[in-house]
Every structure is written in C-alpha cells, then in structure tokens.
Amino acid sequence: MPNRNRTRGLTATAAAFSLALLAAACSNQATSGSTAKATDGALPGSCTKGKPVLGVALPNTVNPYYVAMRQSFIDNGAKNGFDVKVAIANDSDSTQLSQINSFVQQGVCAVALNAVNSGPGAASVAALNQAKIPVFSVNVIISPDDLKTQNASIVQYVGADQTEGGKAMGEQLLKDKGATAKIQAGIVGDPDQIPTNQRDAGFKAALKPNTSAKVGPTVNSKVDPNVSLQVTTDMLQGNPGINVIFADTGPGTVGALQAISQLGKTGKVTLYGFCAADTALTATYKACAAQEPADYARIVVENVKKYVGGSKVPAQVLQPLKIFTKGTPGPGEVG
Template sequence: MAIKKKFMLLVSLIVVLASFMTACSSSSDSASGKKDDGKIVIGAAMPTFDDKWVSYLIDSLKATAKENNVDLKMVDAKNDSSKQLSQVETFVTQGVDAIIIAAPDPSAIQPAIDAAKDADIPVVLVNRMPSDDVIKQVYAYVGSESVQSGTIQMEEVAKMLGGKGNVAIITGELGHEAQINRTKGNKNIIKKNLDMKVVRESTGNWQRSEGMKVMENWIQSGDKINAVVANNDEMAIGAIMALEAAGKLNDVVVAGIDGTPDALEYVKSGKLKVSAFQDPMGQGKKSIEMAIQAAKGEKLADKYVWVPFELITQENVDTYIEKWKSAGAN
C-alpha cells in the first residue's frame, strides 16, 4: 500500500511539473511576441502615420507582410525620436525577429540601433538615410538614391532650357540627407552646363506654404529666373502658386521630386514640367523582403538596397497616375 501511495505521489509530481513547464513556455512565447504558428514577427517603427507619402509606404509594408505570411507590428513615433526609441525597446522586449525603422531624425537613430543590436535583433532602415557609419551597423538600408533624383531632375531642366539660363533652387530642411544630396545632384549638372548658373538658393523646409513664400520673395527681388528647381514637389507646387499669382508661370520652368499624386496633376496640366518618382510601394516591398532575409539569417552582399527614382514629364505622367491609382491613391 505504501508503495502504491509513493507511486501515485510521483505521478502527481510529474503532472504538476509538466504543467508548470508548459505555463512557463506559454508565458515566454507571449512575452517574446513570437507566434505559436511559427510566423516571422517583424516590428515596423514609422516616423509618422500622418505623412501622405509615408502612408503609402505603410500600406506596402502591410500588403507585403500579408503576402509572405508575416506578423507585422506597426507603431507611430509621431515624429518624435525619443518616442520611437521607446517603441523599438518594446519590440526588443517582445523578442521580434527583425525591426524596420524609418527614423523621424536619422541623426538621432543610434540609441534605437544599439537597443536592437544588444538583443541581436537585425534592423532594416528605410527611406530616411542616416550616416554610412550607422548603416554599417544594420542589416540593410532600403531607399532611393537622393543624388540620382537631383541629377535626373536637373538634366531634364537643362534640356528644356537648352543648356543655358538662371536657376533658383528651393531646398528642403537644411542638413537632411535628401536636401544635401538632391541639391548636390542639381549642382553637378549645372557645373557641366557653362551657360547655366544658380542665382538664388533658399530653404522651403519641404513645405508648400514655405516654397510659395520663398518664390514670392524672389519675384519681388526682380532677379531674372528661368527655372525653379525644388527638392520636393510640395515646395515646387508652392512656387507654381506664387508664379501663377504674379502672372509669370509661363516664363519659368518649375521642377520637383517625389512624383506625388498632387504633383502629377500639376505635371499633367503642364504647370510642373518635371518630377522624379520616389516609389513608396517599392521601398515597402523591399523592406519586408530584407527583414525576412535578416530573420532567417541570410547574408547580404550589399547593405544598400536601392529603389531607383524615375523621371516624370508630361509625356509619361499617365503611367505614374495609374501607379498611384493601383496603390489606392485618391
């Protein structure tokens, strides 16, 4: 009888121990954020949900994750680097398999990189390009090469001007990678055309309203300007509004960058002569693909994954209008 009791007690202990281990395992899975079905879990830290261009990047991330049976966790930093750091730290605590980051301020991204690196979680950066030193520390950077956009934009403007004339450049927020390199691409082409020169340069901080103010000031100065080349479409549209109000739009070639839905309507009407399409759908797709590779431990030959800019003029604008319609743009 004593032996039977001991046996029953041993069985009971085994059952209790097994239940405890199962509970611990379930708790660990829950804390890690990993799915019981074996799905790859990716955290995506976005700079803001309010930006129109970024909204298409987000839609592409979601669609590509769904196509690849990936569990995607998306957060909005509301353009606050410290908030994004906290969100990345939460992803680390959850034990996601990879993290995608589009930084509000690429110069302030290092703490978020460190948090992921300390936990051996690979990071894919998208669209907002930090320094080369930061990119060396992550799995990949996915984006479009800013110098290329400024180059193809200005090449087309130079062609329209016959290689001569006065150019005014409206730049984005000073110090941003896109502002520096889009402007660099512009000036590289101007240097090759000896009869072209930059007569005005000022920042419009990426905003339509500020681009308009800059153009209004230039109009009042009385300087002869043959072309206005802006670092993005929003500032170009602002310049168009100021030129139109002053009755001078027909005398000036205006160019932008990004190929946004709003801008394409201006291209179609002939008011905006040039833009360069930056593809949020392509960047979103590549980012998820790189994050999946990172989660699987696959090696990359090159950390820079470029989604090329594409020149837009009135001749091919309908192609890009259709691209946006396919992406669900209004």
C-alpha cells in the same frame, strides 16, 4: 512634422556617403564585403515563432509617401508570414525612440526603420542592436557618423538613388531650355538632410556643363507644403532673376507651385522637382522624379525574411526613380 511630410537625412556628398554607408552597414557584423548573414549573430527568439513580429517605424502618415509605404508593409508582411506592427512617430524623434524601445520590450523579430531624422535615428539603431534585433533602414539614411558614435549598425538600407534623381532633373532642364541657356535656379530643399542634399548635388552636377547656369539660394521647406509656399515666396521676391526652381521633395513641389502661381510668375519661372502626389505636369511644372515607397517596403520585407532565414542580403539597395515629363504620376509615385 505634425505637418512636416518628409523624405529626409543629413548632409554629405553622394560619393562620400556611399562609402560611409557601406562601412557603417557592415560594421559590427561578422561578415565582410557588402552582404550580411543572419547566422553570423544571434537573432531574437521570436524569429522562430510561426508568425514573427516585424516592427515598422514611420515618421508620419500625413505625407502620401508614408501612407503608401505603410500599406505595403502590412500587405507584404502578411504575404511573407509576418505579423506587422506599425508605429507612427508624428515627426517626433523622441516619440520614435520610445516606440523603438517598445518594440524592444515586445521582443520583435526585426525592425524596419524609416527614421524621422538621420542623426537621432542612430539612437534607435543602437537600442535595437543592444537587444540583438536586426535593423533594416528604409528611405531615410541613418547618419554614418552618428552610427559610428553610437557604435551601432544596420543590416541593410533600401531607398531611391537620390543623386541620380536630381541629376535627371538637371539634365531635363538643359534639354528643355537648351545646353547654353541662361539659367538662374533656386532650390526649395531641406539642407539638414542626406537624401535631399544628394538630390541637390545631382541637380547641380547636371548643370555644370552649362556655364550660363547658376544655382543660387537654397531655402528650407522642412518637407511641408505650407512652409514651402512661404519660403519659396520669400526666395522669389528677394531674387527676381530666378527663372527655375528645383524642389527636392514632393511637399516642397506643392508649395513651390503655389508660390509661382500666387506671385504671378507663371510663364516666367519653371519648376523641376520630386513628384507631388496627384499633380499633373504642366508648362510650369515641367518634370519630376518619382520614388516608389510601396516597392521599397516590399524589398525590405522580402530581405528581412531572407535574413532571418539565414541567407545573405546586400548592405544597400538603391532603386532607380521614375522620370515624368508629361501626364500625372500614378498612386504611390511620389517624391
């Protein structure tokens, strides 16, 4: 994303994905179940140095989400005795793979990978596997199908419980408008990615009890506020009956809010979404779900330390989201 501020992955249902992720995360490891142990395989020699290098691969630092995550990796890495090297891919899959290969050449102890995209991210995992460098994925889910194709595996995935975040927004919508209210909703999303599709699935599932609720078009914001403004404008102009928008990323929320205002739809269309940075809830922007990227980075760092020290770590860590219905989410509480 030169301006594509992402929180991304590929399509899959929440239930099917959960099973597939656990299988992929545990494949090619000597342990069974939902934990992995460092002593089951060789670790890079650099892990035994006084201050091992932890490589961190991030998509961009345009999105406030990744700004918070980057700083947390640096701060928590230092607290846990790591020399943290951060690589920013500027939203390019090829650049990120090149940066991963650089980590391999440097002989880093472990890598925390927030892939630019889920599918191409599997190639980065495979390159690290070949060098016997353990991979901890964060925020962006690496496609289980692509991991299988690459015969690759991660040690652990850390991120938000995406489906529950979308579900919470749908439930709040019904609470605000009524269990039988007539709802025609449009989604400002990213249909090519796993986490955003999980959010959408949770939102749709929450609305199912209301037979008067319909979820119509989904437009691709590409996790960019400028793109979101354009596609939301087009969606609202082409579907004048829409009275609710669900935006499944923070940048998508920013653009959707602008579109509602510019089209004079304030009071006619309400927005539920994942939290936009530094944006207060209003009568139009009714509720949002916030991730905590700094906390995800902390968890990754602490589990890398455990893993390279010979302890078991869970294959998946899903964190609850914070739900806001008033006020302004704090720094680092973003979608």
